Amino acid sequence: MSDSNPRRVKQSVSSPAKAGKASVSKPRKRTSGDVKELSPRNIMQAFEGNIEPVTPTLMYRLCALLVSFVMILLPVIYIAMIGGVIWGVYFHAVHSLGLFEAGSSSTSTHNRGKGMVLLLLVYLTPIVVGVILIIFMLKPLFSRPSHSSAFRALKREKEPLLFMFVDQVCDAVGAPRPVQINLDIQVNASAGFRRGWLSMLGNDLVLTIGMPLVAGLSIRQFSGVLAHEFGHFSQGAGMRLSFIIRSINIWFMRVVYERDAWDERLEYLSQSIDIRLGWILHLARLFVWITRKILWLLMMTGHLVSGFLMRQMEFDADRYEARLAGSRCFAATSKRLALLGVANQGALSDLGQFYAEGRLVDNLPALININLSKMPAEVKQAVTLHIKEEQTGWFDTHPATLERIANIQNEDPEGIFRLKSPATILFTDFSREAKFVTRDFYYGVFGKKIPREDLHSVDELMVRQEAENESHKAVQRFYQGAIYPNRPLLFSESAVKTPADAKQCAQELKSNREKLLKYREKYKSFVDEYREYESKSMSVAMAEVAVRARLKLKVDDPFFKSLTNYDKVMNAKHGLERKKSGTRVELEKYESLIVNRLERALQLFHVPKVQTQIADAALWERDLHDLLQALQATNSQLSRLWELHMNAVALQVLLRFFDELRTDDKYCEVVLSEMEKMETLLNSIYARFQRLLYPFEHSRVDITIAEFALVRIPESNNPGELLGAAEELFENLMALNHRVLGRLCLLAEEVETLLGFEVLPEFEEAIPDELES
Structure with a gap:
């Protein structure tokens, strides 16, 4: 019986948008021979x-004897300490009763009541503290390890x-x-x-x-x-x-x-x-x-x-x-x-x-x-x-x-x-x-x-993983290694239609490829520059909450150390924004070449003569709409996701001092402010993906991107849960953006191959320090 659910039919491992073209050979099983x-x-x-x-030496035996004595002595010392505290509490309880006699005889009738209360406090405090201390010292002797x-x-x-x-x-x-x-x-x-x-x-x-x-x-x-x-x-x-x-x-x-x-x-x-x-x-x-x-x-x-x-x-x-x-x-x-x-x-x-x-x-x-x-x-x-x-x-x-x-x-x-x-x-x-x-x-x-x-099975999941690796490599080839994850592609879904002039479209594709190779090194230098500014922006975000909450952070970074007050933090923040704005203009010149190349390739995919030569073309045709929607949605949120990530880093800094400063009003005010900001941003980003279906195969049919990216909305008054949710949403949506882009790049490369273009060489990209953190 066929499945009437169109979304269920879509969940096919053979789909190029789901599994790519990768295959993994099964390991040879041992035969009976x-x-x-x-x-x-x-x-x-x-x-x-x-x-x-192996015969132990005499020195080894003597050492073993000495170590045995010391290791047994250590718990004995601890038990002796407990005995000392018990004796001290007992001695005070028995021998300090004379305080009340002396107090009642040496004070006037008018002050005797207050004096007796004070003496009672002096008498009971060591006993209460001592009993609590004895309980907490005895507790480790009877505690049992958990067997998980x-x-x-x-x-x-x-x-x-x-x-x-x-x-x-x-x-x-x-x-x-x-x-x-x-x-x-x-x-x-x-x-x-x-x-x-x-x-x-x-x-x-x-x-x-x-x-x-x-x-x-x-x-x-x-x-x-x-x-x-x-x-x-x-x-x-x-x-x-x-x-x-x-x-x-x-x-x-x-x-x-x-x-x-x-x-x-x-x-x-x-x-x-x-x-x-x-x-x-x-x-x-x-x-x-x-x-x-x-x-x-x-x-x-x-x-x-x-x-x-x-x-x-x-x-x-x-x-x-x-x-x-x-x-x-x-x-x-x-x-x-x-x-x-x-x-x-x-x-x-x-x-x-x-x-x-x-x-x-x-x-x-x-x-x-x-x-x-x-x-x-x-x-x-x-x-x-x-x-x-x-x-x-x-x-x-x-x-x-x-x-x-x-x-x-x-x-x-x-x-x-x-x-x-x-x-x-x-x-x-x-x-x-x-x-x-x-x-x-x-x-x-x-x-x-x-x-x-x-x-x-391992074989099934490794096929999927190999497909993901191919998608990652395709992105690296398409960008020629000059990629920065939080830079959105200004990609238009409406531009991906059958071209009016296929030859002209192919010529534009060729021109964009040549320009990409020509300007790659120049663009790479701007990527490195932009990455440095983003790293410094992270330091500014940390310094801002530290100044507001009056924290003293020990960070071995000259730039961070220079941010000693709020004015310096704000000046650095505005200065970095100006520098990033200038670099962003240069980045967009190269990124427009990538967009144009990708759009031309996807337009040529819709040409019947090209499409008939592509394996699983019908599956690509079916999945392309969802992939493009997902790419548009994630691209539209990349800057806000990066803001959420920096907000999370700032909150992490604050929470290091939670036990120490939880009663400090100024500190609590800053924490609550950052939590409110994070919750608003998180809910807004989450809402953007609530009606978009996840474009890849999932064990749950018809799961939305929001449900994939975040298992559940955290409690607003729980900073730990809020922080975990923000990091989960950031990581999953950034990964999804990269994965969708990789699928589209694979299809674009297949189209280019049919047109006689060679696949560009691979480049390995180092993981940025700020993403590793």
């Missing part, structure tokens, strides 16, 4: 015996080869076997006590494997990573000491930085009740703050003392890895893990783009691996440079990579396990487990189960 080449028996037999244990990370527990009968492999690595290293194996989405692997402190007396261990790690490593590299993790557990005392040190350090970090409802309640009460009583709560908050600073000092002491020992433990674990997989493999794995970390960040960025259109990838480890395989050479070089320049800090628990590689140079370069097949062969069905872990990850992020229809 590949699996037979490495049977479980072959894999197990590849282990050539066990490795020699999702994982999937495996059963031995479901994944027998993986369990056999892990057991073999443990035997080779001389470590106890784990009783449980979990899977998660981290680019990491870890081994630890399954029930925390309750498992300290036995070998109740759990191994957690990050699926992206398995997807991105060979079985040899993966075996080395496991050997490293179990190397920590090859010595019973060492693994328990490591657990104690890490637990204490993590506890200190939590109690120093975490805040809960108790903290918020104390802050609220201190500010809401009358100052004649509220000052007692303010005093209590001061002492709580002091205790947290003492905790911070203890925490840093613990990090400093334990850092050296933890780094030595890492060195020893590295030697286990090198002895099992080989020292050369260790070096390769170290770099591979760094690249996987970068690929993971790229995959998360891709997820954000997919989610904007209501889609999520069903296999995140596969997406990370694709990002790794497509990583540009310059990014890989940057990772290599980072590894070379990395230095070990005093508080680091892991040594720098080059130090670790130097540490294992004397180990066996080949190791006892040298298979190089993908680590995924250890799983019965790796793809299935990766998809389960991906869904668990979404559940942890969104707090709800994701409907199956929102999950899409």
Whole structure:
């Protein structure tokens, strides 16, 4: 049965306005013959015996003893502080009662009432403050960490080869076997006590494997990573000491930085009740703050003392890895893990783009691996440079990579396990487990189960992403790299009609192309000049709110430092506007060439002789109207979007001081003024797109551009929500403008190719600093 909804029919992946001409070949699936080449028996037999244990030195043992003493001493010091405060409150409560006797005998009858009230206040204040302080000092001892990370527990009968492999690595290293194996989405692997402190007396261990790690490593590299993790557990005392040190350090970090409802309640009460009583709560908050600073000092002491020992433990674990997989493999794995970390960040960025259109990838480890395989050479070089320049800090628990590689140079370069097949062969069905872990990850992020229809295959989403990349490249080619995102094109929809004289139109197209190439460098210099003025305008916006709210900002910029009062800010603002106005005239000369070239190409598309030679011409004809409408709408709002962006930057500056100055009238006045300005601008821009349909395929049919750009209108009295909405609207509409322009440029290039014109060379554009902020 055909779909009668015209908008639903429009949602076709084959549409050039939806998916472009890009295609992505599917990765070759492993055939049954590949699996037979490495049977479980072959894999197990590849282990050539066990490795020699790493023997700790005497200095290492003495250091471990000293660190153990200090790490246990730190919580004892904190508990002793609590005891001191309790004793102090008790001593005051018992021994200060004499104040009332002395007060009643030394004052006259007339002043005795007031004196007794004052004495009661002097007596009760230390008790109230002390009790609050004791509660807040005891609270960290009983608080429990939140367990938000999702994982999937495996059963031995479901994944027998993986369990056999892990057991073999443990035997080779001389470590106890784990009783449980979990899977998660981290680019990491870890081994630890399954029930925390309750498992300290036995070998109740759990191994957690990050699926992206398995997807991105060979079985040899993966075996080395496991050997490293179990190397920590090859010595019973060492693994328990490591657990104690890490637990204490993590506890200190939590109690120093975490805040809960108790903290918020104390802050609220201190500010809401009358100052004649509220000052007692303010005093209590001061002492709580002091205790947290003492905790911070203890925490840093613990990090400093334990850092050296933890780094030595890492060195020893590295030697286990090198002895099992080989020292050369260790070096390769170290770099591979760094690249996987970068690929993971790229995959998360891709997820954000997919989610904007209501889609999520069903296999995140596969997406990370694709990002790794497509990583540009310059990014890989940057990772290599980072590894070379990395230095070990005093508080680091892991040594720098080059130090670790130097540490294992004397180990066996080949190791006892040298298979190089993908680590995924250890799983019965790796793809299935990766998809389960991906869904668990979404559940942890969104707090709800994701409907199956929102999950899409990696291949499908990569085709879409490749189409987007082609659109971006088309814009770069069309502008010849001389593009500035917030400059609107003065484009007229009515101009895109079948030309009266096709030959003359083609000649004008050719002339515009030639002029673009001729004036590109000159225009690029004006773009750079305009970008500098915009950057300074951002500084002016920050300085303006700082002056109005009487803030002292520390910005390492000579231009910003010169804006010391309101008159100087206004003079700088007007001066920049004049300069931008002059540069804008020059920019429009080049931009008119781009507009004319694009209009001529789209006019020629409507010539029947041209249109019959274009693939999917009917789909282009159908989508062109919506694309042009969207381009007109976004172009009309670019200057206001940029104003909204600068407004958001100014509000961000103000909100840095919110906790400190929330009771300052002048500060609050400026904040409310900026919020009102932002809300008005945001609502006005949003309204412009409420009746325009989103021109690309979306999981929701007939979604408007407004609904795509902003999930929901924020509350007007919530500065955080308002700021987030402004940034979301800015980013999505700017991206949409660029995307629509890219689609039109692709069609224009196709028309030019049919006319015998070569596609212009590509230019890469650096991301402006102000957009990165």
